Amino acid sequence: MTDAPPSARPRVNCLDCVHFRVTWDADNPRGCAIMGFKGKRFPSLEVLAVSGQECLKFTPKARGGAAPQEIPATPDPAAGPGPMPAPARRSWVV
Numbered sequence: 001m002t003d004a005p006p007s008a009r010p011r012v013n014c015l016d017c018v019h020f021r022v023t024w025d026a027d028n029p030r031g032c033a034i035m036g037f038k039g040k041r042f043p044s045l046e047v048l049a050v051s052g053q054e055c056l057k058f059t060p061k062a063r064g065g066a067a068p069q070e071i072p073a074t075p076d077p078a079a080g081p082g083p084m085p086a087p088a089r090r091s092w093v094v
Contacts, residue, residue, distance in 0.1 A: 012044040012058045019043075019059060032057070 014020040019034040020043065031038030034057045039046055047055045 012055045014042040014044045016060055017044075017055075017058050018061050019057060 014030070019032050021031040021033050023029055023031045023038050025038060028038040028040060030040070030042055032043035035043065037043065037046070044055045044058070047053070
């Protein structure tokens with residue numbers, strides 16, 4: 001079996017993982033939801049330090065999102081300016 005040397009393998013980046021969490025704990029701000037721990041360092045670095053392997057639970061985030069809506073280059077002059085917004089109602093207390 002020919003494995004690539006460790007320097008040739010891509011590093012796991014927790015910021016690109018769906019399981020990475022930022023915690024409210026100031027002492028341990030980074031966490032992994034699937035492994036259930038938090039710490040000062042990124043979870044992938046903790047896993048590498050303890051096991052000597054890259055994180056096997058890494059799941060990349062879906063990139064992209066909704067397709068941008070098409071915006072017309074110029075407004076249609078026949079459509080007119082459009083409806084005017086209703087004025088804001090204010091009640092004054094004296």
